[in-house]
Amino acid sequence: MDSETKEEIPVHEEFVLCGGVETQVLKCGPWTDLFNEQSVNRPKLLIVIIPGNPGFSPFYVPFAKALFSLTNRCFPVWTITHAGHALAPEDKKIVPTLKDPNAQEIKDIYGLHGQIEHKLAFLRTHVPKEVKLLLIGHSIGSYIALQILKCAPELPVIHTFLLFPTIERMSESPNGRIATPLLCWFRYVLYVTGYLILKPCPEKIKSLLIRMGLQVMNLKTEFLPMNILQPFCLANAAYLGGQEMMQVVKRDDEVIKEHLSKLTFYYGTTDRWCPVKYYEDIRKDFPEGDIRLCEKKIPHAFILRFGQEMAGVVADWLKDNLSKI
Secondary structure (H helix, E strand, C coil): CCHHHHHHCCEEEEEEEECCEEEEEEEECCCCCCCCCCCCCCCCEEEEEECCCCCCHHHHHHHHHHHHHHCCCCCCEEEECCCCCCCCCCCCCEECCCCCCCCCCCCCCCCHHHHHHHHHHHHHHHCCCCCEEEEEEECHHHHHHHHHHHHCCCCCEEEEEEECCCCCCHHHCHHHHHHHHHHHHCHHHHHHHHHHHHCCCCHHHHHHHHHHHHHHCCCCCCCCCHHHHCHHHHHHHHHHHHHHHHHCCCCCHHHHHHHHHHEEEEECCCCCCCCHHHHHHHHHHCCCCEEEECCCCCCCCHHHCCHHHHHHHHHHHHHHHHCCC
C-alpha cells in the first residue's frame, strides 16, 4: 500500500464522555456514528483496537489505516485511548454518553480494573448491539480484551487477536524486573520530576520535540500525540503500569479455555515483556489453541515502525472470519 493510498483513508478524531472521563477515540473509515447510520449502510462488524501502555492512540493510526485498507475498506477500525491518557483540546467538543441502564460509577478508573470497566462502558454505550465486534488487544490491551470476554459474554465478539500479550508474570519478565521498582516504588519521584520539567515547558517546544521524535522514528500520523508530554497523562500511564506489575501475575486459564476457539495469540521472538518461555508454556497448556510465534522479528512496540507488517499478518488471519460476516 503506497503513501497516496494511506492519505485517502479518512480518520476521524473524537472525544467522548465514557465513565465520566473524556476519552479519545480515533475512527478509521467513513463511519463516525453507528447509531445514526442508516441500517442499510451500517457495517456489520466493528474492529476495535485496545492499545498497550501508554495508550496513545495516534501511534496506532498507521496500523489502523493499513488494516482498514487490507480488509477492503469494508469495516471501520476504531482505537480507544485509555482513560486519563489523553486530554481534549480546549476547543474540542466532548460527545456525551448515551444512557446505559447498567452504567455505574467506575471506581479507580485510571487503574487496571477501572480501564477494563472503561472499555466495557464504551462498547455498551457507543456501539449498537447488532454490530459484531472483533477485538485487537496489544500488550496490556490483550489482558483487557480477555477480561472483556470474561465480564461481558453478552457482547457479540466474534474473534479476539492478542498481539504480544502481557497476560501473565509481568513483573517476572526481563523488562518487568526493571520496570517494577520504578513504577511501584519510585513512581512519585517520576511524578515530581515530570511535573517540574514538563509543566513549565511551552507548548511550542513540546510540539517541536514530538515532531522531531516522530521524524526520527519515521512514524507518520496526522494526529500529533501531544499527550505524550502531558504530566497528567504520563502520571496515569505510570499508575496503570504499577498496577500491571502487581496484578498481572497468574494467567487466566479459565477465560482462555472458555473462549479458546475465538482467540489468536501472537508472541514475539525478541519480546522482553512476554518472552518465548511464556509462549512455550501456553502452547503446552493449550495445544489446540491458535497460538503463534512471530517469524518476522516484529518487536513488542510494533506500532513505531512495523504497523504495516503487523496489519498484513492480522489481515491474513481475518480472511476466514470476515468471509462469515
